[in-house]
Amino acid sequence: MIGLTALTQRTRRTLLDAYLPFPPQSGGREICARAGFALAVICLLIFSAFFSSDVFAIDPLPFKDRAEEVRFQHLAKQLRCLVCQNLDLADSDADLAKDLRKQVFEMMQSGKSDDEIKQYLVARYNDFVLYDPPLKPGTWLLWFTPFALVGVGAFVVAGILRRRSRAAPPDSISPPDPGEDW
Amino acid sequence: MSSVAGDSSLFTRLLPFFGFVALVALLGFGIYWNTHHEMTEVPSPLIGKPAPAFTLPLLYEPEKTLSASELLGKPYLLNVFGSWCPTCQYEHPILTGQIKPLGIKLIGLDWKDDPEDAKRWIAQFGNPYDALITDREGRAGIDFGVYMAPETFLVDAQGIVRYKRIGMFTAENIRDELLPKIAELTGKHAKKGAP
Numbered sequence: 166m167i168g169l170t171a172l173t174q175r176t177r178r179t180l181l182d183a184y185l186p187f188p189p190q191s192g193g194r195e196i197c198a199r200a201g202f203a204l205a206v207i208c209l210l211i212f213s214a215f216f217s218s219d220v221f222a223i224d225p226l227p228f229k230d231r232a233e234e235v236r237f238q239h240l241a242k243q244l245r246c247l248v249c250q251n252l253d254l255a256d257s258d259a260d261l262a263k264d265l266r267k268q269v270f271e272m273m274q275s276g277k278s279d280d281e282i283k284q285y286l287v288a289r290y291n292d293f294v295l296y297d298p299p300l301k302p303g304t305w306l307l308w309f310t311p312f313a314l315v316g317v318g319a320f321v322v323a324g325i326l327r328r329r330s331r332a333a334p335p336d337s338i339s340p341p342d343p344g345e346d347w
Numbered sequence: 348m349s350s351v352a353g354d355s356s357l358f359t360r361l362l363p364f365f366g367f368v369a370l371v372a373l374l375g376f377g378i379y380w381n382t383h384h385e386m387t388e389v390p391s392p393l394i395g396k397p398a399p400a401f402t403l404p405l406l407y408e409p410e411k412t413l414s415a416s417e418l419l420g421k422p423y424l425l426n427v428f429g430s431w432c433p434t435c436q437y438e439h440p441i442l443t444g445q446i447k448p449l450g451i452k453l454i455g456l457d458w459k460d461d462p463e464d465a466k467r468w469i470a471q472f473g474n475p476y477d478a479l480i481t482d483r484e485g486r487a488g489i490d491f492g493v494y495m496a497p498e499t500f501l502v503d504a505q506g507i508v509r510y511k512r513i514g515m516f517t518a519e520n521i522r523d524e525l526l527p528k529i530a531e532l533t534g535k536h537a538k539k540g541a542p
Contacts, residue, residue: 247495268489289490293390
């Protein structure tokens, strides 16, 4: 679906290009070619819209306005489908995902905040239901190991550099020799 | 580089090797972990917490209901199944042959299923359950954090969830997981007279 979205964006840009004002010297033939191309792109756009995830995976829910729908989509993207665990709730076509979408929608209708809805799901399905693991003692290792590794790496590099500059004879440090064997 | 290497200690020269060994160890652990754990299993946050309240219609008498509060006082197993679920068919003879003889109350929760299909299914394979309730919409299932079938919850006499089995029971996990948990609840004697 990501690939398709990217494709859609690209075709959208191409469509814009096709409508860009033509340079004054361009002939009628080029205009025809551009118009034909634009038409082809429009067909492709319509075609790809049918398969883009926003339209395809979501069962029709009676949103009261666009803002609510955007909020719903945003929330569903942060929640994991438990059946197909590599998909988010917005993209999954699993039966349970449909039920959970309905549940999320109804909770939104009853005025629950995004955090309350997430809390509701976490209480039943564990932190796993969140795509981003929350920051807490159990996930410190997960969140901070990359930074710790970068820190260790910097420390090692600094140590090596310090030792090298100490080992090298003082006059060879500056200016750096262009032919240095690095 | 060569002049630097000459000065550095043995430890520093072996540092890349240690790094490599650490990576191999990490990889080995990853392989071990993946082969010894079901990676799609989501541990239930309900363990040690009260079972969610439910009041659900009985499969055979839909006008009557059974609620979680009525089940307090004795431990029970809540087996989530559906006639649409192939694994439940595999699990069914194990429920009949190995779980039922344990004498613990066995409640069947027919999850996201047409009651008529469930009745046919039970008629075909037999009924190991002490009570059968239906959750057609799957609401109670969501409250229990059910995401596949079969799933089975062990709830103690106080209504606390003690154990959850995701997927079907096998002779091994009954022996290694379920029996010890039941023994904890019933005080050493896993086997009690059937009610």
